[in-house]
Amino acid sequence: MSATALVLVASALALGTPLLFAALGELISERAGVINIGVEGLMLTGAFAGFLGCWMTGSAVVGMAAACAAAMLLGLVFALWVVVLDTDQVVAGAALNILALGVTGVAYRAVFGVTGAALSVTTFPPLAIGGDDPWFAPLRQPLPVYVALALVPLVWVVLARTRLGLTLRAVGEAPEAAASLGVSVTAIRIGAVLVAALLAGAGGGYLSLAYSNTFVEGMAAGRGFIALAIVVFGRWHPLGALAGALLFGAASAAQFQLQAAGITVSYHLLLMLPYLLTLAVLALASGTAAAPAALGRRREE
Amino acid sequence: MPRLEARTLLVPIAVAAIALALSSGILLVAGANPLVALGALVQGAVGDGFALADTLIKTCPLVLTGLAVAIAFRSGAWNIGAEGQLLVGALAATAAVGATRDRPFPLPLVAALVSGIAAGSLWAWLAAALKLRRNVSEVIATIMLNFVAARLVGWAVHGPLMETGARYPQSDPLPMAARLPMLGGGLHSGIVIAALLVPATWFVLHRTALGFRWRATGDNAYATRVAGLAPAEALMTAMLASGGLAGLAGAIEVTGVTGRLFEQFSGGQGYTAIAVALLARLHPGGVAASALFFGALAAGSGAMQRTAGVSAVFVAIVQATVILALLAADSPWLARRRPPTRHTEARAA
Numbered sequence: 001m002s003a004t005a006l007v008l009v010a011s012a013l014a015l016g017t018p019l020l021f022a023a024l025g026e027l028i029s030e031r032a033g034v035i036n037i038g039v040e041g042l043m044l045t046g047a048f049a050g051f052l053g054c055w056m057t058g059s060a061v062v063g064m065a066a067a068c069a070a071a072m073l074l075g076l077v078f079a080l081w082v083v084v085l086d087t088d089q090v091v092a093g094a095a096l097n098i099l100a101l102g103v104t105g106v107a108y109r110a111v112f113g114v115t116g117a118a119l120s121v122t123t124f125p126p127l128a129i130g131g132d133d134p135w136f137a138p139l140r141q142p143l144p145v146y147v148a149l150a151l152v153p154l155v156w157v158v159l160a161r162t163r164l165g166l167t168l169r170a171v172g173e174a175p176e177a178a179a180s181l182g183v184s185v186t187a188i189r190i191g192a193v194l195v196a197a198l199l200a201g202a203g204g205g206y207l208s209l210a211y212s213n214t215f216v217e218g219m220a221a222g223r224g225f226i227a228l229a230i231v232v233f234g235r236w237h238p239l240g241a242l243a244g245a246l247l248f249g250a251a252s253a254a255q256f257q258l259q260a261a262g263i264t265v266s267y268h269l270l271l272m273l274p275y276l277l278t279l280a281v282l283a284l285a286s287g288t289a290a291a292p293a294a295l296g297r298r299r300e301e
Numbered sequence: 302m303p304r305l306e307a308r309t310l311l312v313p314i315a316v317a318a319i320a321l322a323l324s325s326g327i328l329l330v331a332g333a334n335p336l337v338a339l340g341a342l343v344q345g346a347v348g349d350g351f352a353l354a355d356t357l358i359k360t361c362p363l364v365l366t367g368l369a370v371a372i373a374f375r376s377g378a379w380n381i382g383a384e385g386q387l388l389v390g391a392l393a394a395t396a397a398v399g400a401t402r403d404r405p406f407p408l409p410l411v412a413a414l415v416s417g418i419a420a421g422s423l424w425a426w427l428a429a430a431l432k433l434r435r436n437v438s439e440v441i442a443t444i445m446l447n448f449v450a451a452r453l454v455g456w457a458v459h460g461p462l463m464e465t466g467a468r469y470p471q472s473d474p475l476p477m478a479a480r481l482p483m484l485g486g487g488l489h490s491g492i493v494i495a496a497l498l499v500p501a502t503w504f505v506l507h508r509t510a511l512g513f514r515w516r517a518t519g520d521n522a523y524a525t526r527v528a529g530l531a532p533a534e535a536l537m538t539a540m541l542a543s544g545g546l547a548g549l550a551g552a553i554e555v556t557g558v559t560g561r562l563f564e565q566f567s568g569g570q571g572y573t574a575i576a577v578a579l580l581a582r583l584h585p586g587g588v589a590a591s592a593l594f595f596g597a598l599a600a601g602s603g604a605m606q607r608t609a610g611v612s613a614v615f616v617a618i619v620q621a622t623v624i625l626a627l628l629a630a631d632s633p634w635l636a637r638r639r640p641p642t643r644h645t646e647a648r649a650a
Contacts, residue, residue, distance in 0.1 A: 037381075037440055037441075037444075077625075081625060081628055081629065084634060085628070085629055085632035085634045085635065086632060086633050086634045087628035087629065087631065087632055088628065090379050090381075090440055091575075091579065091624060091628060092624075092625070092628055094381060094572075094575055094624070095620075095621045095624035095625050095628070096621070098572060098575075098576070098617050098620050098621040098624070099617070099618060099621030099622075099625075101614060101617045102614050102615060102616070102617030102618035102619075102620070102621060103327070103618060105612050105614030105615075105617065106327065106328075106331050106611065106612045106614060106615050106618065107331065108612075109331075109610075109611070109612040110331035110332050110333070110611075110612075217614075222444070222445075222448045225441060225444045225445065225448075228441055229441055229445075232438075232441075266456050266459065266460055267459075268452050268453075268455040268456035268459060268460075269452070269456050271452045271455070272448075272449050272452040272453070272456075275445045275446075275448040275449045275452070276445075276449060278441070278445050279431065279437070279442060279445050279446075279449075282431070282435070282437040282438070282441060282442065283431055283435040283437055284435075286435055286436045286437045286438070298633070299633075
């Protein structure tokens with residue numbers, strides 16, 4: 001492998017991590033039957049809260065905790081609406097995105113005023129693995145990358161091999177049957193939505209605390225929606241989500257490499273790549289019956 | 302479609318009031334004086350003739366995109382893509398003027414408006430085709446197309462449509478032959494087009510076979526299929542109409558208001574449209590009223606940002622609160638706990 005390829009792998013991992021966090025969370029929520037198109041807003045909230053927490057305490061770890069907590073708070077609102085009040089999931093998710101955009105925008109201005117200069121915070125340092133050896137470059141990633149990777153087998157095992165996982169999947173496939181067996185569909189779904197929010201918040205926190213060191217309005221930039229697509233692409237399986245996150249990470253990385261290499265394709269056309277790739281991937285991957293049977297369905301229906 | 306009873310009007314008005322109250326609470330938390338901020342907001346929306354004109358100008362695209370979303374949602378098509386459809390509409394309108402700019406009025410203007418509609422429809426068609434042929438969720442497809450459209454506009458104003466002399470990433474100003482005639486008082490005639498499309502949309506939705514098919518598909522796609530009414534066709538035509546309206550909104554913005562295309566061309570009107578349509582209960586007449594509400598908020602929020610230092614994205618909080626409050630008002634969970642009205646009793650019997 002050449003040095004370029006190693007750099008590509010390294011940045012595919014770095015760029016794929018926020019997607020992996022969010023996609024794993026969304027996967028858990030969807031396996032319980034709740035589709036949350038508000039992931040984008042949850043990530044944005046995480047990015048802002050992470051930035052704010054780190055700016056106030058100087059600790060990236062505290063920032064990450066704040067990111068997860070803030071996203072969970074917003075996730076609680078979503079859970080209250082779609083699980084308890086049993087409202088439409090798509091519309092409530094859209095409202096969540098708009099709410100996050102407004103709250104982070106107003107809060108950023110309220111806390112930091114209108115400063116021209118970009119504020120920066122301390123970030124998660126890359127782990128020092130293998131010294132300067134270029135072969136180990138892809139491994140020198142900040143801690144959250146490893147946490148995200150470790151979550152893949154964890155989510156897989158919990159979903160496939162534990163009682164809790166079985167119950168959660170039952171709630172997503174046949175909520176009425178699960179309820180008749182004494183399972184609280186409400187409790188399971190609220191739990192799933194909150195875990196999903198936590199992970200989306202971690203993905204957002206990664207953006208402001210590891211991938212960059214600042215917050216920009218709207219900095220999730222569609223990653224939450226791409227995470228939704230990754231769940232479909234990965235057929236609701238954690239390994240599939242990992243593959244999807246790496247694919248999109250690689251596509252974004254390739255986009256930057258093309259730019260750096262001075263390929264004369266317009267910068268703006270390159271920026272379209274992840275979104276076009278999402279559409280292409282969905283067109284190829286959709287159409288199968290892999291989705292949880294009760295996904296997005298209101299209980300009244 | 303609920304019958305016109307007190308609740309039909311009361312709920313949206315109560316929701317708008319609740320949303321404003323809650324959002325003022327957020328202003329307080331954000332460290333602003335809500336009275337000063339809301340005062341500036343009202344002043345900026347209806348304070349004088351300029352403010353009123355600004356409100357009407359900001360209402361115009363919201364009427365069109367609101368109608369677009371209402372048609373789609375009534376037909377069971379979750380078109381979250383009015384934003385992208387508006388952007389490609391503005392882009393196509395600008396490009397069409399470029400091709401016809403030496404022709405006399407009104408040819409460039411007509412070319413711009415027609416191209417805007419066509420481009421918006423095409424953008425919606427992409428999502429509808431992906432849905433019907435490849436079973437791709439139209440929610441995700443339309444959102445992705447929003448991002449693609451924004452990048453496409455960015456590319457155009459940095460590339461082929463960049464102004465002569467290439468100083469800024471924006472198009473050349475449109476020639477007068479391509480501008481919508483002004484009505485006086487700073488208002489452009491696009492507002493008349495939007496106003497006429499309100500009853501027109503109502504008529505199509507409620508008085509034609511096409512509108513009936515749309516509504517039937519939205520209410521129950523399965524029953525529609527059983528009745529032989531082709532829900533796929535209804536979804537496609539609804540998306541084309543929806544995209545066309547949003548594309549027209551973009552074309553009217555560029556020919557009536559901005560006079561040229563630039564990056565960040567849309568201030569999120571395509572997303573605001575969702576709140577507009579929902580507050581209107583997906584009814585065309587309601588869209589006019591709720592677009593006016595959000596148009597006034599948009600006009601006032603600029604003044605609020607200048608006077609009270611509150612970010613104009615504050616409006617997004619009001620929008621989200623409106624949507625959440627409406628969802629809660631319609632919640633089946635609450636309905637189960639509400640004593641049955643005569644209306645529901647009659648239906649149950």
